[in-house]
Amino acid sequence: MGKTKELSKDVRDKTVDLHKARMGYKTIGKQLGEKETTVGAIIRKWKKHKVxxxxxxxxxxxxxxxxxxxxxxxxxxxxxxxxxxxxVNDLKAAGTTVTKKTIGNTLRRNGLKSCSARKVPLLKKAHVQARLKFANEHLNDSEKAWEKWLSAVLKLTQALRKKDYENRRLVSHRLSIMDGVI
Incomplete structure (x- = not known):
């Protein structure tokens, strides 16, 4: 199958104008540099649809x-x-009825693929309570104690990033002594 392309509106309009001027398909094709069949297709379309x-x-x-x-x-x-x-409900209120699948397709078409809303919040009540308890227990600690605790946490996270066995053993050891740091 040969190459296909859409001709510009100018070329199509010129083709129709030359046809109105009583020129043949072959002559129009040579003048515009298009094939005779292309010229014929443009003129047939113009005769049928008037555009x-x-x-x-x-x-x-x-x-x-x-x-x-x-x-x-x-x-x-x-x-x-x-x-x-x-x-879906927002669009229904605006007067458009669609399905969840249509919404998903639209989001994907606009660059949001593989996205789904979180089903639970990141922090559950137990997590919030534990954080509040920790903060209340250490409310009156000195700045030096906080720096000591922070350095221990940083060392711990660095050890977690490394994958060798020795560091993993150190992590479990540090976790056990971290309660006594402050």
């Missing part, structure tokens, strides 16, 4: 308008934990 612009391609039109897409993207950007169900 030289490209007709829309086949396929279903988009369910979500460009404004709807920008609304979805803005909401997801502002509130990353928004679910597809909430976005």
């Amino acid at each position: 030289t612009i490209n007709r829309p391609r086949s396929g279903a039109p988009r369910k979500i308008s460009p404004r709807g897409v920008s609304m979805i993207m803005r909401k997801v950007r502002d509130q990353p934990r928004t679910t597809r169900e909430e976005l």
Whole structure:
């Protein structure tokens, strides 16, 4: 199969103008540098539809308008934990009925693939309570004690980054003595 390309609107309009001037397909093709069959196709299309612009391609039109897409993207950007169900309800309120799958396809088309809202918050109540308890216990500690604790935590995280066995043994040892650091 040969190369296919769309001709510019100017070339198509010139083709039609030359046809109106009673020139033949072969003459028009030589003058514009196009094939005779291409010229014939342009003129047949003009005779049938009275326009030289490209007709829309086949396929279903988009369910979500460009404004709807920008609304979805803005909401997801502002509130990353928004679910597809909430976005469906927002669009339904705006007058567009779509499915969760359509929302997911739209997000993927706009660069948000493999994204899903978190099902649980990062900090659970137990974590918050533990942090508050730790903070209250060490509320009146001196700055030197905090620096000592911070250096121990930094050494611990550095040891966790290394993968050799010796450091992993040190980590468990440091964890056991870390309670007595402060």
